[in-house]
Amino acid sequence: MQLAKYIIRRLAISLVTLFVVITATFFLMNSMPGDPFTGQKAIPKAIKDNLYKKYGLDKPVGERFVLYLSNTVTGDLGMSMTYKNRKVVDVIKQSFPTSADLGIRAIIFASIAGIFLGIIAALNHNRTWDSVSMVIAIIGVSLPAFIVGALLQWLIGLQLNQFYKLIVGDPYAMLIPTTGWDNWAAKLVPPFALGISALASIARYMRTSMLDVLNQDYIKTAKAKGLTKTQVTVRHTIRNAILPVVTILGPMTAAILTGSFVIELIFAIPGLGKFFIISIAQNDYTMIMGLTIFYATFLIFMNFVVDILYGVIDPRIRLAKGKA
Amino acid sequence: MSSIPKDKFTPVPKDIASAQKIHRPSLSYWQDAWRRLKLNKVAMFSMWFIAFMAIVAIFGPMLFPDYRDNHLDQTLLGPNSRFWFGTDELGRDLFARVIRGTRISLFIGLTASLITTAFGVVYGGISGYFGGSLDDAMMRFIDIISTVPDMIILILLLVVLPQGIPTLILAMCLTSWSGIARIVRGQLLQIKEQDYVLVARTQGASAGRIIAKHLIPNALGPIIVRLTMAVPAFIFEEAFLSFINLGVRIPEASWGNLGQSGVQQFQQHPYLLIFPALFLCITTLALNLFGDGLRDALDPKMRK
Numbered sequence: 121m122q123l124a125k126y127i128i129r130r131l132a133i134s135l136v137t138l139f140v141v142i143t144a145t146f147f148l149m150n151s152m153p154g155d156p157f158t159g160q161k162a163i164p165k166a167i168k169d170n171l172y173k174k175y176g177l178d179k180p181v182g183e184r185f186v187l188y189l190s191n192t193v194t195g196d197l198g199m200s201m202t203y204k205n206r207k208v209v210d211v212i213k214q215s216f217p218t219s220a221d222l223g224i225r226a227i228i229f230a231s232i233a234g235i236f237l238g239i240i241a242a243l244n245h246n247r248t249w250d251s252v253s254m255v256i257a258i259i260g261v262s263l264p265a266f267i268v269g270a271l272l273q274w275l276i277g278l279q280l281n282q283f284y285k286l287i288v289g290d291p292y293a294m295l296i297p298t299t300g301w302d303n304w305a306a307k308l309v310p311p312f313a314l315g316i317s318a319l320a321s322i323a324r325y326m327r328t329s330m331l332d333v334l335n336q337d338y339i340k341t342a343k344a345k346g347l348t349k350t351q352v353t354v355r356h357t358i359r360n361a362i363l364p365v366v367t368i369l370g371p372m373t374a375a376i377l378t379g380s381f382v383i384e385l386i387f388a389i390p391g392l393g394k395f396f397i398i399s400i401a402q403n404d405y406t407m408i409m410g411l412t413i414f415y416a417t418f419l420i421f422m423n424f425v426v427d428i429l430y431g432v433i434d435p436r437i438r439l440a441k442g443k444a
Numbered sequence: 445m446s447s448i449p450k451d452k453f454t455p456v457p458k459d460i461a462s463a464q465k466i467h468r469p470s471l472s473y474w475q476d477a478w479r480r481l482k483l484n485k486v487a488m489f490s491m492w493f494i495a496f497m498a499i500v501a502i503f504g505p506m507l508f509p510d511y512r513d514n515h516l517d518q519t520l521l522g523p524n525s526r527f528w529f530g531t532d533e534l535g536r537d538l539f540a541r542v543i544r545g546t547r548i549s550l551f552i553g554l555t556a557s558l559i560t561t562a563f564g565v566v567y568g569g570i571s572g573y574f575g576g577s578l579d580d581a582m583m584r585f586i587d588i589i590s591t592v593p594d595m596i597i598l599i600l601l602l603v604v605l606p607q608g609i610p611t612l613i614l615a616m617c618l619t620s621w622s623g624i625a626r627i628v629r630g631q632l633l634q635i636k637e638q639d640y641v642l643v644a645r646t647q648g649a650s651a652g653r654i655i656a657k658h659l660i661p662n663a664l665g666p667i668i669v670r671l672t673m674a675v676p677a678f679i680f681e682e683a684f685l686s687f688i689n690l691g692v693r694i695p696e697a698s699w700g701n702l703g704q705s706g707v708q709q710f711q712q713h714p715y716l717l718i719f720p721a722l723f724l725c726i727t728t729l730a731l732n733l734f735g736d737g738l739r740d741a742l743d744p745k746m747r748k
Binding site: 133148151152258262263382386397401412416420 | 587588591592593594595596597599600601603604676680683684687688689690703704706707710711714717721724725726728729732733736
């Protein structure tokens with residue numbers, strides 16, 4: 121009962137948020153001066169009127185908003201204004217899987233490496249490995265994705281492959297390509313560049329959480345009843361410490377998503393992020409609106425899932441939030 | 445056992461005056477925090493580094509003012525004795541641009557953090573102090589605001605709003621004040637139940653006075669830590685926005701847009717990225733380390 125109430129509450133908040141985002145997006149885009157047909161060349165009025173009609177821009181704002189809302193709910197996000205006859209939804213269908221592939225690889229890499237680093241740091245609290253892990257983590261937070269991306273591309277894409285070409289003697293040989301997304305080797309470097317900041321925050325979070333658990337009485341009990349060090353660490357410490365890390369999955373997804381805009385552009389990966397940035401540069405405003413709403417929905421959904429997940433895993437959170 | 449003489453067991457006379465004496469100097473919260481911060485070498489080093497960068501940001505552009513002058517006969521030169529960091533594709537002096545970028549980036553980071561914090565403190569302060577249904581309403585609003593993906597809305601705002609640094613700062617503040625408001629509220633909910641607040645209230649202090657004199661100063665530790673951590677976050681955000689062409693516009697320089705143009709020519713002219721990137725990374729690193737040190741110093745739980 122408690123859980124159902126909690127889920128309904130979260131769901132209601134998510135839906136309200138989504139509505140706010142859709143409304144804000146629509147009216148913000150509407151308040152923009154000019155329109156997609158304002159170009160360098162003056163367009164004859166008859167043509168302009170027809171264009172307005174085709175894209176529904178001749179109707180009053182209120183009517184357009186209602187129409188937009190109902191279209192959005194049914195999953196129709198309109199047509200691109202710069203690519204002829206391409207639906208926004210088709211663009212999403214075509215390129216989001218690539219972005220998702222990149223993002224999932226980055227999250228897997230960041231989670232495994234981050235949790236590992238955090239565990240190492242906590243188990244060696246205030247010793248060399250603790251400092252080393254935390255230095256890695258804090259450097260990870262201080263490097264923007266575009267710098268990591270460019271550096272890796274230079275180091276691996278240019279230098280390493282140059283070296284490899286010399287050894288093999290084939291001027292077209294590539295050890296690890298750093299552009300595109302069409303073979304397994306090309307999928308190695310971008311997730312690494314994308315995941316590095318998430319890795320850093322996971323490591324720091326995991327460390328704090330581990331240290332917290334290590335001070336608990338049940339760890340003392342576990343040691344006292346004669347469990348081996350491995351058993352205490354794996355069964356009692358890590359298992360309990362990993363729970364709070366679930367909470368940062370939400371913000372992390374958001375960070376990975378925005379990071380993917382940059383990484384996809386640098387590594388020439390045909391994902392949705394690249395499309396989004398290009399549509400911003402081209403003022404393709406149905407596309408911007410559509411992708412904004414898509415991204416917002418996706419992130420709100422992810423947050424919802426993480427909240428529910430956490431509520432299920434840790435009942436204390438559910439009760440505390442219910443009270444507040 | 446028997447060798448201890450009896451006269452060793454005479455009681456020490458009770459001296460009430462010396463028992464009341466305070467032997468160690470009494471330290472206020474801030475003195476104590478400062479003492480602890482001084483022990484943290486990394487944080488202190490970062491602090492001096494940040495102070496140095498602040499001086500560079502304030503006085504540097506006065507000494508090297510020609511950040512937007514083109515030298516079209518000297519484009520894309522590597523670092524040399526005249527142009528210390530080389531020149532870009534329009535022959536602009538990269539050193540002067542990086543120095544100018546230091547001012548702009550730090551200015552954006554600091555102003556955005558201060559505005560966000562000020563607004564968050566007021567919002568969280570009102571919500572936490574008055575509590576009840578007002579608090580409920582204000583917190584529901586924050587729940588909704590904070591579920592909205594910041595970066596997506598920020599991009600949208602910047603697409604729509606007229607360009608310029610003030611709009612950039614405004615848009616960044618609009619999308620990031622909810623975290624600090626929550627922290628302040630949480631702090632106030634704890635502090636307002638303390639006895640000294642009750643005393644102030646029985647003596648007839650007004651709500652404004654209690655908030656300003658008792659609640660905010662006692663909640664200041666976490667607020668300052670949050671403020672310090674927000675500066676590098678905003679500098680990063682500007683860099684990201686510059687990368688997707690929504691940040692500071694050329695010919696104005698910021699670490700973000702210098703890095704962005706550096707990335708595009710990185711394979712041929714690595715110095716165009718390396719110098720601004722070094723400034724950006726080392727400064728954000730120092731700010732993060734200092735923020736960490738500050739948190740350790742201000743956290744009352746660390747007190748012994």
